[in-house]
Each structure stands twice: as C-alpha cells, then as structure tokens.
Amino acid sequence: MSTDIAIVGGGPGGLTLARVLRLHGIDAVVYEREPSPAARGQGGMLDLHVDSGQRALREAGLEAEFHAIARGEGQDMRLLDHTGALLLQEDTPDDAPLLRPEVDRADLRDVLLGSLPEDAVVWGRAFRHATPLPGGGHTLHFADGSTAVCDLLVGADGASSRVRPLVTDARPFHFGVNFVELGVPDIDRTHPELAAAVGRGTYWVMGPGQSLSAQRNGDGRVRLYLGFHTPEDWFATCGVPFDDPARARAALAELFAGWAPDVTALIRACDDTVIPRPLTMLPVGLTWPATPGVTLIGDAAHLMPPAGEGVNMAMLDALELALALAADPGDPAAAVARYEKEMFERTAPVAERCVRITEIMTAPDGAQRMLRFFQGH
Structure with a gap:
C-alpha cells in the first residue's frame, strides 16, 4: 500500500491535518492504533481558543459543526483557596463571545471524522517503526505485520510518539x-x-x-x-x-x-x-534539524503541561503544516522547513506559560498567585 502523506495518530491534530489537506486536494491517510472509533472513551472536555483551535476548525470548513457542540457556559470559572474562600468567579453571559468554550473530546473527534471519507482513516494500525527508502520516503511498519509506504510521514502520535525518534533523541x-x-x-x-x-x-x-x-x-x-x-x-x-x-x-x-x-x-x-x-513534558523550546520526509505535530513535537493549550497547539500545527504544503506542492521539504520554523517559535512561549501555570497550581501560595495571573490576563 502506498500513499503520499501518512499521518500516525488519529487525535484532533492528525484528523485536522487530514481534513485541511483534503480540502486543498492533497490526499493523506491517518493510521490509528485503536481498532475502531468506539474502541474506548475519549476523555473529558477541551477548551478551544478562538485564535488556534477554533481557527483551525474555521479554515477546515467546520465552523457550524463546532458551534453545534460548543458549550459557552463552560467558560465559567471559580477559583478558591483551600479554606473555601472564593477568590474569583467569572460567569459567562448567554450572549458572550465564544473565546474559549468547552467541547467534549468525543464530539470533536466525531466532527472531524465526519468530515473525512471512510478510507482516510485506517483503524487498528499500531505504528512500530519506519525505515527510510533509498529514493526518499519511508516504509512504515505496524504491529500487525502490515506495511505502508509514504513520501512524508507526520507524527501526530502524542506524548509517547514512536515517530519522534526519527528526528530527535529528546524524551518526555x-x-x-x-x-x-x-x-x-x-x-x-x-x-x-x-x-x-x-x-x-x-x-x-x-x-x-x-x-x-x-x-x-x-x-x-x-x-x-x-x-x-x-x-x-x-x-x-x-x-x-x-x-x-x-x-x-x-x-x-x-x-x-x-x-x-x-x-x-x-x-x-x-x-x-x-x-x-x-x-x-518535552524540553521547552525543543527543535531538531530538518529530517527528510518526517515531521511532527502536537504533543509529539512539544508536549507541555496540561494548562489548556495542548490541543489548540496541535490543531494549529495541523493547519499551518497543511497550508504550507498546499502553498508549495512542488517542494514539500521547503514547506515542512517553513512550518517547523514557525512552530518552534510559536510553541516555545506557550510551553513556558503552561509550565508557569502548573507550578503555580501546587505552590505554597498558589491560590493568590493564580488570582494575580488571571487578573493580569
């Protein structure tokens, strides 16, 4: 089996990438280790930010579907200290803009899957390793013994990425x-x-x-x-x-x-x-030298503490990579290089902010420090 672009991982980042690529006439196949869409629960809620996760959905032509699953009231927030003292309460008016609404992870996956043809995702393919081909590209090897060939391999396979070692020795x-x-x-x-x-x-x-x-x-x-x-x-x-x-x-x-x-x-x-x-987490500001035929998006590229940014950065990565490839179809290596440069510069300060928020959450004076953080933003 051969395909030009292979995406390992069927989470929000991988599916967004496949959707935007296909909108621009570029075929891509997602290889997902889960045996089916219903194989397991997808976890909790995600807050999608207007300038990242939501932007990706807009440019993927899925804005109406996003509004159908968005929970504006999920933007409500209460902050207390351990004695129960209420330090901050933000209640969202019914007519408030959807700057960071919550969506159910399973609903988001359904929207993205519904935007793709059935053959765009191959289920039950647990990626194990890839071997480079003499003329460029890679042969992908899966746990069930099957293989696939691609010109560009995109690792969208999360924190424990098996694609990441092809470009860097960094480990979480x-x-x-x-x-x-x-x-x-x-x-x-x-x-x-x-x-x-x-x-x-x-x-x-x-x-x-x-x-x-x-x-x-x-x-x-x-x-x-x-x-x-x-x-x-x-x-x-x-x-x-x-x-x-x-x-x-x-x-x-x-x-x-x-x-x-x-x-x-x-x-x-x-x-x-x-x-x-x-x-x-991965080291803040992680970069790697250009590696022919391979790149990463999302947690595979910049795993950061869970402070509401991971899925947004993954979906924005997917959008930026797809747009770069669509803008320069004759030179995918140059397109990937431009995407990686932008991604490195964009995600490093976001990761630093996530580290700071997570440190605040368990600091001796965390409640007061978090209050000051929110008041400053």
Missing part, C-alpha cells in the same frame, strides 16, 4: 507534578449541592503543594484532577491503594484533610474511576 521527562483523575457521574441528580458549588464550568481549589480542579462534562459528569507537587515515584510510595477504588478515594480525601468540606466531599462522591497520571 517528569517535572515534579502528579495528577490523579476521578469523576462524579450525573452530578446534578446525585449530588446537587456539590453541583452548585462547582458551577457550570471549571472549579479550581489551591492549597500548599496540592490542588483540586473540577470540570463539567457535556454528559453531566464532573471530572476531578487532584494535583500533587511530588516526585516521579510518588504513586508507588504514597500509600494510596490505587487498585482498590473505594480505599483509594478515602486515602486521597485524607490527603486533603483540613481543606474546605466541599473538596473532600467531592472526592468521596466519585465513582470507581481512579487514574494516576504522572505529568511529563
């Missing part, structure tokens, strides 16, 4: 913060008092060395992320029995003893989803 590293993901299902019905405390959007509580963030999902679930300023081995040494959800919830609630009652009540109200998430 732990930066001293660990998250635990939990969730309260159908919160308006099961815990209306907690639903009222969280509000319609994002709820942040910060205290010395720890944080809790809660986020409304479109299906009525509230996802919780407990943040800890702890070393990489903390999950193995903290004594929380993550393999026993009921005991894990109780142990995690104890780690927040002395915090506002709503915080520990939220933790105890969660279901059996308890997922440890060590946080890693």
Whole structure:
C-alpha cells in the first residue's frame, strides 16, 4: 500500500491535518492504533481558543459543526483557596463571545471524522517503526505485520510518539507534578449541592503543594484532577491503594484533610474511576534539524503541561503544516522547513506559560498567585 502523506495518530491534530489537506486536494491517510472509533472513551472536555483551535476548525470548513457542540457556559470559572474562600468567579453571559468554550473530546473527534471519507482513516494500525527508502520516503511498519509506504510521514502520535525518534533523541521527562483523575457521574441528580458549588464550568481549589480542579462534562459528569507537587515515584510510595477504588478515594480525601468540606466531599462522591497520571513534558523550546520526509505535530513535537493549550497547539500545527504544503506542492521539504520554523517559535512561549501555570497550581501560595495571573490576563 502506498500513499503520499501518512499521518500516525488519529487525535484532533492528525484528523485536522487530514481534513485541511483534503480540502486543498492533497490526499493523506491517518493510521490509528485503536481498532475502531468506539474502541474506548475519549476523555473529558477541551477548551478551544478562538485564535488556534477554533481557527483551525474555521479554515477546515467546520465552523457550524463546532458551534453545534460548543458549550459557552463552560467558560465559567471559580477559583478558591483551600479554606473555601472564593477568590474569583467569572460567569459567562448567554450572549458572550465564544473565546474559549468547552467541547467534549468525543464530539470533536466525531466532527472531524465526519468530515473525512471512510478510507482516510485506517483503524487498528499500531505504528512500530519506519525505515527510510533509498529514493526518499519511508516504509512504515505496524504491529500487525502490515506495511505502508509514504513520501512524508507526520507524527501526530502524542506524548509517547514512536515517530519522534526519527528526528530527535529528546524524551518526555517528569517535572515534579502528579495528577490523579476521578469523576462524579450525573452530578446534578446525585449530588446537587456539590453541583452548585462547582458551577457550570471549571472549579479550581489551591492549597500548599496540592490542588483540586473540577470540570463539567457535556454528559453531566464532573471530572476531578487532584494535583500533587511530588516526585516521579510518588504513586508507588504514597500509600494510596490505587487498585482498590473505594480505599483509594478515602486515602486521597485524607490527603486533603483540613481543606474546605466541599473538596473532600467531592472526592468521596466519585465513582470507581481512579487514574494516576504522572505529568511529563518535552524540553521547552525543543527543535531538531530538518529530517527528510518526517515531521511532527502536537504533543509529539512539544508536549507541555496540561494548562489548556495542548490541543489548540496541535490543531494549529495541523493547519499551518497543511497550508504550507498546499502553498508549495512542488517542494514539500521547503514547506515542512517553513512550518517547523514557525512552530518552534510559536510553541516555545506557550510551553513556558503552561509550565508557569502548573507550578503555580501546587505552590505554597498558589491560590493568590493564580488570582494575580488571571487578573493580569
């Protein structure tokens, strides 16, 4: 099987790239390791920014579809300190512009998939490695033994990218913060008092060395992320029995003893989803020399702390790469070089800001520092 452009990874970045390329008459095939679109849940909410993620959807001809899934009320925000003192509350008027609305990750994927022909995505293809061809391009090797040939290989395969080693030896590293993901299902019905405390959007509580963030999902679930300023081995040494959800919830609630009652009540109200998430990142400002026939987008290129920018940068990467290739179809190497130069310059300051926000979230005076950050922006 041969194709001019192969995209490894069917997340928002990879699918956006395929969509914009096809709008410009350039065929591309996405290889996705999941066996089908319904193979697993897609995670929580994403806030799409007007000048990045939303811009990509507009130029992909999907603005109407975006508005159909956007939750403007998801822009609401509440910031508290660990005593429960409300430091900042932003409620979004019904007629407010959609600057950073929330969308369900699964809904966004459905929109992007629906914009592509069925043969644009090959499911069940877990990429393993690529070998260069004498005349240029690569042969792709997949876990099921199949292969494909391409002129340009785009790694859109996330934090643990298998394409990245073709262009750089850089690897993600732990930066001293660990998250635990939990969730309260159908919160308006099961815990209306907690639903009222969280509000319609994002709820942040910060205290010395720890944080809790809660986020409304479109299906009525509230996802919780407990943040800890702890070393990489903390999950193995903290004594929380993550393999026993009921005991894990109780142990995690104890780690927040002395915090506002709503915080520990939220933790105890969660279901059996308890997922440890060590946080890693790539070096800020990572670059690599031009590598014939290969490039990266999204987390594969610039994995950064989770502060609302990752998906936006991935989708903007996809747009900029597609436009560069469409503008110079006779010289894809030059197009890729221009894209990479722009991407390196654009994403480095964004990654620096994400590091700063994540450090604030678990700082001793994190609540006050975050308040100052929001007031300055």
